[in-house]
Amino acid sequence: xxxxxxxxxxxxxxxxxxxxxxxxxxxxxxxxxxxxxxxxxxxxxxxxxxxxxxxxxxxxxxxxxxxxxxxxxxxxxxxxxxxxxxxxxxxxxxxxxxxxxxxxxxxxxxxxxxxxxxxxxxxxxxxxxxxxxxxxxxxxxxxxxxxxxxxxxxxxxxxxxxxxxxxxxxxxxxxxxxxxxxxxxxxxxxxxxxxxxxxxxxxxxxxxxxxxxxxxxxxxxxxxxxxxxxxxxxxxxxxxxxxxxxxxxxxxxxxxxxxxxxxxxxxxxxxxxxxxxxxxx
Amino acid sequence: xxxxxxxxxxxxxxxxxxxxxxxxxxxxxxxxxxxxxxxxxxxxxxxxxxxxxxxxxxxxxxxxxxxxxxxxxxxxxxxxxxxxxxxxxxxxxxxxxxxxxxxxxxxxxxxxxxxxxxxxxxxxxxxxxxxxxxxxxxxxxxxxxxxxxxxxxxxxxxxxxxxxxxxxxxxxxxxxxxxxxxxxxxxxxxxxxxxxxxxxxxxxxxxxxxxxxxxxxxxxxxxxxxxxxxxxxxxxxxxxxxxxxxxxxxxxxxxxxxxxxxxxxxxxxxxxxxxxxxxxxxxxxxxxxxxxxxxxxxxxxxxxxxxxxxxxxxxxxxxxxxxxxxxxxxxxxxxxxxxxxxxxxxxxxxxxxxxxxxxxxxxxxxxxxxxxxxxxxxxxxxxxxxxxxxxxxxxxxxxxxxxxxxxxxxxxxxxxxxxxxxxxxxxxxxxxxxxxxxxxxxxxxxxxxxxxxxxxxxxxxxxxxxxxxxxxx
Numbered sequence: 121x122x123x124x125x126x127x128x129x130x131x132x133x134x135x136x137x138x139x140x141x142x143x144x145x146x147x148x149x150x151x152x153x154x155x156x157x158x159x160x161x162x163x164x165x166x167x168x169x170x171x172x173x174x175x176x177x178x179x180x181x182x183x184x185x186x187x188x189x190x191x192x193x194x195x196x197x198x199x200x201x202x203x204x205x206x207x208x209x210x211x212x213x214x215x216x217x218x219x220x221x222x223x224x225x226x227x228x229x230x231x232x233x234x235x236x237x238x239x240x241x242x243x244x245x246x247x248x249x250x251x252x253x254x255x256x257x258x259x260x261x262x263x264x265x266x267x268x269x270x271x272x273x274x275x276x277x278x279x280x281x282x283x284x285x286x287x288x289x290x291x292x293x294x295x296x297x298x299x300x301x302x303x304x305x306x307x308x309x310x311x312x313x314x315x316x317x318x319x320x321x322x323x324x325x326x327x328x329x330x331x332x333x334x335x336x337x338x339x340x341x342x343x344x345x346x347x348x349x350x351x352x353x354x355x356x357x358x359x360x361x362x363x364x365x366x367x368x369x370x371x372x373x374x375x376x377x378x379x380x381x382x383x384x385x386x387x388x389x390x391x392x393x394x395x396x397x398x399x400x401x
Numbered sequence: 402x403x404x405x406x407x408x409x410x411x412x413x414x415x416x417x418x419x420x421x422x423x424x425x426x427x428x429x430x431x432x433x434x435x436x437x438x439x440x441x442x443x444x445x446x447x448x449x450x451x452x453x454x455x456x457x458x459x460x461x462x463x464x465x466x467x468x469x470x471x472x473x474x475x476x477x478x479x480x481x482x483x484x485x486x487x488x489x490x491x492x493x494x495x496x497x498x499x500x501x502x503x504x505x506x507x508x509x510x511x512x513x514x515x516x517x518x519x520x521x522x523x524x525x526x527x528x529x530x531x532x533x534x535x536x537x538x539x540x541x542x543x544x545x546x547x548x549x550x551x552x553x554x555x556x557x558x559x560x561x562x563x564x565x566x567x568x569x570x571x572x573x574x575x576x577x578x579x580x581x582x583x584x585x586x587x588x589x590x591x592x593x594x595x596x597x598x599x600x601x602x603x604x605x606x607x608x609x610x611x612x613x614x615x616x617x618x619x620x621x622x623x624x625x626x627x628x629x630x631x632x633x634x635x636x637x638x639x640x641x642x643x644x645x646x647x648x649x650x651x652x653x654x655x656x657x658x659x660x661x662x663x664x665x666x667x668x669x670x671x672x673x674x675x676x677x678x679x680x681x682x683x684x685x686x687x688x689x690x691x692x693x694x695x696x697x698x699x700x701x702x703x704x705x706x707x708x709x710x711x712x713x714x715x716x717x718x719x720x721x722x723x724x725x726x727x728x729x730x731x732x733x734x735x736x737x738x739x740x741x742x743x744x745x746x747x748x749x750x751x752x753x754x755x756x757x758x759x760x761x762x763x764x765x766x767x768x769x770x771x772x773x774x775x776x777x778x779x780x781x782x783x784x785x786x787x788x789x790x791x792x793x794x795x796x797x798x799x800x801x802x803x804x805x806x807x808x809x810x811x812x813x814x815x816x817x818x819x820x821x822x823x824x825x826x827x828x829x830x831x832x833x834x835x836x837x838x839x840x841x842x843x844x845x846x847x848x849x850x851x852x853x854x855x856x857x858x859x860x861x862x863x864x865x866x867x868x869x870x871x872x873x874x
Binding site: 144145148158162163164165189190204205206207208209210336337339340341342343344346348353372375376378379380383384386387390 | 564600606607640644647651661664665666668
């Protein structure tokens with residue numbers, strides 16, 4: 121079995137979209153789930169959220185940011201290339217509420233995960249308010265897609281180049297002050313999700329976050345992705361990836377995400393060096 | 402049997418035991434008394450005709466010996482290396498009553514390796530019965546079931562969640578005890594029998610067992626016990642604390658010991674504490690040494706006699722310099738300011754009255770708390786089956802901790818679904834899983850025959866009806 125890259129698109133600087141041919145996975149995918157990929161024989165296994173899927177065409181879409189060796193290597197692949205392994209869909213699908221006002225908060229690449237979830241939530245008859253944010257306008261992705269599945273869309277940029285100058289949490293605070301909201305779903309960088317949880321807690325609004333710890337197998341056999349939720353150890357890959365934001369120990373998550381910082385830097389450095397070498401040839 | 406020198410071998414992942422030469426094997430094989438009523442066979446869970454394969458070696462016909470082994474056991478090169486023969490075939494050996502039992506495992510390994518080196522003959526594939534069996538997982542139980550069913554002519558598909566087949570043989574047991582080349586070669590033999598293997602296939606996600614039953618005539622669950630147990634003590638989520646499954650998967654499956662040539666990183670500890678004293682704990686401790694640890698300490702709450710690892714593996718670990726702190730139990734794991742493991746606080750234990758398992762219950766001795774420095778801690782206190790399959794299968798009975806109970810013929814509570822290995826017993830041994838695989842294969846074949854009988858009878862009924870209907874003509 122080979123998994124071919126059908127399409128590659130640069131959505132923003134260092135943010136890439138890949139359409140992958142994996143019919144069995146596409147056929148079973150639900151919003152909120154993820155896949156694990158391995159590029160080649162010496163590759164590591166990394167989790168990527170399923171940003172979209174087309175069951176009929178057998179395609180799954182993933183979006184990722186270049187942050188280390190594996191994502192840089194992935195970004196350098198072209199359509200027609202293939203990945204050695206794709207496994208999924210993994211994790212639990214998002215729980216879709218009924219008759220609810222739902223605020224989706226998406227940051228960075230997390231915006232692409234908001235899209236399929238908001239789409240399903242909207243289909244089920246919920247009212248969708250979306251807030252998407254990025255550092256700057258050129259990093260803002262999938263605005264139109266998210267708008268197409270939202271009743272109302274707010275945009276923020278840290279530098280004020282588009283939408284409101286500030287953070288997603290600023291808009292969220294205003295919304296929570298103005299109207300009643302049944303559920304907040306936040307997907308993005310850990311610091312953003314932690315900030316969202318901090319904003320919603322005093323309002324007593326149920327808040328769900330999609331966690332992204334270090335994973336190896338993604339099927340529950342190792343516990344690399346363990347997180348503390350309500351004082352209990354949970355495995356994100358099988359118990360999550362979505363959890364009650366007010367119960368999550370974000371500090372522990374951040375610490376564990378940084379566990380291999382030195383190794384990641386070394387691996388990236390070696391890769392960049394080899395790339396340079398190739399170019400010189 | 403010759404072995405790599407301990408001083409040297411702790412710096413590499415090459416196999417420790419080097420195997421018999423032809424001459425050594427022949428000499429050892431000639432010690433076998435060829436008993437009229439061999440007791441050794443009774444000790445073998447996969448019923449190898451032990452005197453027969455040893456006789457072939459004694460006569461110098463190594464190829465015949467390998468064929469004899471393969472008749473009963475598709476994975477002899479693996480069994481010869483990892484079976485606890487001292488508790489199985491060899492314990493029954495008549496020679497052992499007055500001296501050293503015959504080295505059955507080493508001879509098995511010799512014959513199997515000989516064949517692998519010469520090139521394994523492609524076995525003849527029997528005519529297809531038309532029945533299809535799905536085998537969930539590709540560990541030792543599943544490989545055995547698959548091979549035995551394929552040899553009868555059933556069409557077998559193995560569904561494996563990871564990107565490589567072999568289960569614990571690939572991700573769990575390290576290269577220095579079981580070279581992955583050997584596992585791949587034995588898996589290749591099973592593929593040559595016509596068994597199809599689908600990798601990256603998570604049953605319970607890509608297909609439920611219920612869905613599999615619409616495509617296949619029977620399903621075998623050999624998904625093992627892959628869910629790691631933790632101690633449930635403070636500090637267990639600190640950086641540097643690994644389940645043995647994670648530690649060994651990174652090292653063995655992902656080859657983190659070759660980082661950065663392989664992309665998967667691992668924390669190389671200077672001071673490593675491994676909690677537990679089974680084979681998995683020994684494997685983790687010895688991997689940690691090879692990753693460059695200055696000292697590795699096994700912490701175990703019971704005593705020397707209660708350790709469940711193979712004697713040979715305990716000996717190897719000791720030779721390599723692993724420290725053993727027995728009758729000691731961790732109570733808290735302390736971290737530094739960056740949340741990395743710093744010390745493991747332990748307490749001394751004494752053995753009290755027997756508990757429900759029949760073993761002496763370890764009890765803490767108050768006032769004996771002490772701290773062991775550690776920058777990596779590996780928890781190797783056992784595993785339980787993954788809940789994914791039971792939670793997505795209708796009418797499948799489970800008992801505590803997702804164990805799937807079966808009758809003596811490996812039948813589960815669900816019609817057409819069989820199970821064997823660790824998913825039924827909780828974490829046990831490679832050979833007991835293979836033994837269960839043999840039993841399951843027989844039971845599945847009988848079940849498929851009963852389907853045929855049912856089909857034949859219904860065809861007969863149809864014919865009878867047809868006869869009646871056409872009787873007037």
